[in-house]
Amino acid sequence: MQKENRSAYRKLICIAGLWLGLTSSSFAAPEAACVLGKCGLPILQCVVGKECRDWMGCVQECGDDMMKCPSVCGFYYQSRKIDKVSQCIFTNNCVELEFEKFPPYIPSGAELETLEGVEGIYWFGASHGGDHIFDFSCQRFEFAPTHPGEHQVHFSVPITLHEDTRLTSSIGTFSQNPSGSILVKYDNFTGYHENWYVSKRTQNTITAQVCFRGESSCYDYGTIILTKTPFPLIDTEEMNELETSLEQSHALKFEDFGLSSIADCD
Structure with missing residues (x-):
């Protein structure tokens, strides 16, 4: 040498x-x-x-x-x-995905909705649950059905670090569980996956309670709302339907949610 x-x-x-x-x-x-x-x-x-x-x-x-x-x-x-x-x-189980500060999520047993018929682009519109939630603006979910009970979702979000912005992306697989929840796995997050409990779908929105898997529990992440269009552009009847479901399924009001900007997103 x-x-x-x-x-x-x-x-x-x-x-x-x-x-x-x-x-x-x-x-x-x-x-x-x-x-x-x-x-x-x-x-x-x-x-x-x-x-x-x-x-x-x-x-x-x-x-x-x-x-x-x-x-x-x-x-x-x-x-x-x-x-x-x-x-x-x-x-190699060098790190346990156990986050004891998050409470285990216990499903309510209420009837859940599926993602059957969901297709196209949704945006991360609102969330409730804490500062840990990935609530950045312009999170884009593009749903494409692949098999019965399964969607491939192209996820993207602009992230800025050190004054440099990158449009980052991931491919997620959303699969229907026999229990009614949706199993979510992302291609670039090895060892991590989520369960989505979809409580309500309206013409423009999807509301889900999300938990993330550890070795022994599924930890409560929070409640999220995906939307096709900015909330101010949704008609009154549909917003009333959404707000009623939030109160009935999550004991929350729409104003309890933090909103993520999607108005200027491409």
Whole structure:
């Protein structure tokens, strides 16, 4: 090996070793041992790229925020090598998706609606449940039926970090569960999935209670409303129908929800 190549290789190992150390500091001792023991090679292969290093740096800055901030990092920074690291960590059970600060969601047993007939573009219009909710403006869900009881959903959202905006995207599979809920999995969030309990569909809206899966429970994420059109443009009769369902199914009023802007979204 030529001298300059050996020098470059040693430098690369030093950089990777530093990042392995920084990565391990983000986990408790048993988790760190698992991450380094089982996933050291994927991490080494990942940190040679700036996208991966920036992703790791982003996650390390999240602190105690284990929901919204890592989601932002995961959407903003995307690569196959990042996916391999995430997949390794979760498939080897190095990190448990157990978020005890969120209460387990207990279904009410009320009759649920399906997504049969849903097609086209919906926007994330409103949410209720807390600061952890991914409530950014211009979240776009494009529903396309693939099989009976299943939709492929192209999800996209503009995210700004360090004054740079990226239009980020993911492919979700929405599948009908025998229980009536909708199982949601995204292609770039290995180890994470959701259940949507669709309580009401109107001509322009879909209301769902969402929980996210851990090892033993499905944790309550919050209530969301997707809409085809800005709420001020929905006629009074349909808004009354929506508001009645919110009170009956969720004991909430429409004004309890935080609104996400969709007026200037493409």
